[in-house]
Amino acid sequence: MYRAELLKLRTTRTPWIIAAVALAGMVLTQVLQIVLPRTLRALESLEGSGVTVGPQAPPEVAADLGPAIAAATDLGSAEAQRGMLDLLGSGAGGAGSSGVTALCMLLLGVLAVTTDFRTGGIVPTALVVPDRMRILAGKAGAVGVVALLTGAALALVTAVGLVVAVGTTPGAHLALSPGEALGVWGRGLVVLVLFAWLGLAVGTLVRSQVAAVVVAASLALVEPLVQVAVLILSGGTSSGTSWLPLTLGSLASTGRGAAELFGGAAAMGPLPALAGLAAWATVLLAASALVFRRRDLA
Amino acid sequence: MTTIRVAGLNKSYGEFQAVHDVGFTARPGRIVGLLGPNGAGKTTTLHMLLGLAAADAGSATFDDRRYADLDSPSRVVGALLDAGGLHPGRTGRDHLRVLATAARLPGHRVDEVIDVVGLRPAAHRRVRTYSLGMKQRLGIAGALLGSPDVLVLDEPANGLDPAGMRWLRGLLRSFAADGGTVLLASHVLAEVAQVADDLVVIGQGRVVADGPLDELVTDRSLEDVYLDLTAATEGVR
Numbered sequence: 243m244y245r246a247e248l249l250k251l252r253t254t255r256t257p258w259i260i261a262a263v264a265l266a267g268m269v270l271t272q273v274l275q276i277v278l279p280r281t282l283r284a285l286e287s288l289e290g291s292g293v294t295v296g297p298q299a300p301p302e303v304a305a306d307l308g309p310a311i312a313a314a315t316d317l318g319s320a321e322a323q324r325g326m327l328d329l330l331g332s333g334a335g336g337a338g339s340s341g342v343t344a345l346c347m348l349l350l351g352v353l354a355v356t357t358d359f360r361t362g363g364i365v366p367t368a369l370v371v372p373d374r375m376r377i378l379a380g381k382a383g384a385v386g387v388v389a390l391l392t393g394a395a396l397a398l399v400t401a402v403g404l405v406v407a408v409g410t411t412p413g414a415h416l417a418l419s420p421g422e423a424l425g426v427w428g429r430g431l432v433v434l435v436l437f438a439w440l441g442l443a444v445g446t447l448v449r450s451q452v453a454a455v456v457v458a459a460s461l462a463l464v465e466p467l468v469q470v471a472v473l474i475l476s477g478g479t480s481s482g483t484s485w486l487p488l489t490l491g492s493l494a495s496t497g498r499g500a501a502e503l504f505g506g507a508a509a510m511g512p513l514p515a516l517a518g519l520a521a522w523a524t525v526l527l528a529a530s531a532l533v534f535r536r537r538d539l540a
Numbered sequence: 541m542t543t544i545r546v547a548g549l550n551k552s553y554g555e556f557q558a559v560h561d562v563g564f565t566a567r568p569g570r571i572v573g574l575l576g577p578n579g580a581g582k583t584t585t586l587h588m589l590l591g592l593a594a595a596d597a598g599s600a601t602f603d604d605r606r607y608a609d610l611d612s613p614s615r616v617v618g619a620l621l622d623a624g625g626l627h628p629g630r631t632g633r634d635h636l637r638v639l640a641t642a643a644r645l646p647g648h649r650v651d652e653v654i655d656v657v658g659l660r661p662a663a664h665r666r667v668r669t670y671s672l673g674m675k676q677r678l679g680i681a682g683a684l685l686g687s688p689d690v691l692v693l694d695e696p697a698n699g700l701d702p703a704g705m706r707w708l709r710g711l712l713r714s715f716a717a718d719g720g721t722v723l724l725a726s727h728v729l730a731e732v733a734q735v736a737d738d739l740v741v742i743g744q745g746r747v748v749a750d751g752p753l754d755e756l757v758t759d760r761s762l763e764d765v766y767l768d769l770t771a772a773t774e775g776v777r
Contacts, residue, residue: 246642253634254627362625365592366682369619370642372591372608380642538593540583540622 243371243380247354250363251384256353260346261392264331267342268396271331272403276410279317317407318414320422326407327400327423328496329393329430343396344488347389347434348458351441354385356451364539374535378446382439382527389438393431400427426496429512433491436516436523440487443526446534462488484510490519541568541719542616542689544589548598551584558584560745562598566723566738568689571716573736573753574725577770581745582725583621586694589723590619602690614643614686620679620693628668632659632678635667639682653681658707672699680708690721697728709735733762743770 251257316322325332330341358364364377371377408414418426441458448454469483483489493515510518544566551559559581566572576582587593589600591607600606602616610616626635636650654663657677662670670678676699683691691712697705712722712735726732732739739756741749748769749756757765 243642246638249634249638249641250627250630253631253638254629256629357627358625361627362622363627365622365625366639367625367642368592369590369617369621370614370639372610372613536594538587540587540592 243376244383246367247380247384248387251354251388254357256357257350257388260350260353261388261395264343264346264392265395265399267346268331268399271342272326272399272406275322275326276317276403276407279411317411318417320417323404323408323416323418324422324426324496326404327397327418327426327430329396329400329427329434330491330495331396332492332496343434344437344491345459345462346392347437348441348444348462349455350388350392351385351438351443352445352454352458353451354381355442355445356449356454359449360451368539375531378527378531378534382442385438385442386435389434390431393434397427397430425512429516430495432516433494433519436519437487437491439523439527443523443530446530447526465489484515485518487519487522490515490522494519542603542721543567544600544602544690544721544723545604546585546589546598546600549585549588549595549600550597551581551588551593551595558745559588562742562745562747564740564747564750566721568719568721569716570737571712571722571724571735572738572740573732574723574740574742575729575732575766576742580742580770582742583694585742586619586621586692586723586725590617590621590692592621612643612686614639614645614688616686616688617690617692618683618686618688619691620676620683620696622694623672623675623679623698626667626675626678629666631664631666632670632674633663635678636681636685639685643686645685649685649687653684656684656711657681673701673704676700677704680711689719690723691715692723694725695727696724697726697731705731729762729766733757741766741769
């Protein structure tokens, strides 16, 4: 069943477009991360000539944020280099942006199942394989493989980006060990698969393609807003929102979340975050399997 | 050779009873026409027979086994429902490759059924470029992939041109002559009259007539008999 589902994905354009958008988003993120520090330095050299650059926050806030922002934009720092290898493309320091990659993986999962509902393709599929659990398992396997392949291509882009960044930044050298780099990539690949499975679960539960896409996009757009709002309101002390899926993905991938940028401590390490995200995916997939098994398909 | 047995099937959607105590038998070597007005419950009956919808009560089996319990359903039953569930962006050949892969059928069956339904010149085109008749042929190709004993077809003549109708008639007759069982739901009474051996007429979710075609239709046309049988149940419920 897994091979048939993979063939389904290979023989339509949508997964290819999703992978291309994820790659384009990653290229853009890499370019911005390389260009941003130079642009800031160029602008700083204009200070005194009436041009104002850099954080315009009150001095005490700037003192809090300054080191984190500086580390995130110093391409010689391990922090920035870890951010560049982040497969989620969350931007400098993994600062809590949803990232194009996360949205792409959610949509990959959503579209893998809702396209079958939209076109009626679920009917011939269920006629050939009446066991609904096998169908869902096949889809999970297929979107997982596509997520991994996309992630491998993204890893290649991040590697090129890092080499370019280090090679073109005066005085910079590779600050990450191979083990650290492989760790970021490895966890990132797992996160991509889990995001794709979250999308698959949402698509199976919601069934309507448009509604499922709206739910997935809302999740990707709203969660960072909620996270930032809670952090601001709590003065950076609340870690409750760290248990939301996208934040868990960011923590699992690079070990960084928005809390650290606001001067707080990370709520958990990468591995507990990965376990938390896996728990989200497991619970939602189990719920979707229960609904899918009982639901009439026509 | 496989016999379809449907007994006491019931299905409700909330207060609406779509199918009430429907039962019939389709035997090997026979073509059974399943007739009824729009919303009569034909498609719901087929969906329950094929495990796509759960019955509230009753049974629907192929040689006493539910569809879901068949070891390799594609090798026993070939079905065409809802215009085949085709993705417009996939080629006709790829659609069949997906089904063959899922059913663990040998790859050469794809090209064989493409030839059977006469789609060779269009096999590598995307489905969105197909006419309705070509989509029907592709759906029928999918039903034939596993060389099944049984064909369950819902409105297979939709969109077929006269040559296509004649081709379909020949296909069904030949299939039944080889000992296959055919259950054919259709609105095209003239087509049913030309190929069916037996009729099951459904109205308002109930079987209102069941028997050999030549016994139900004696000195009148099938259309007259059908309209009489369904007069009390005509119209969308």
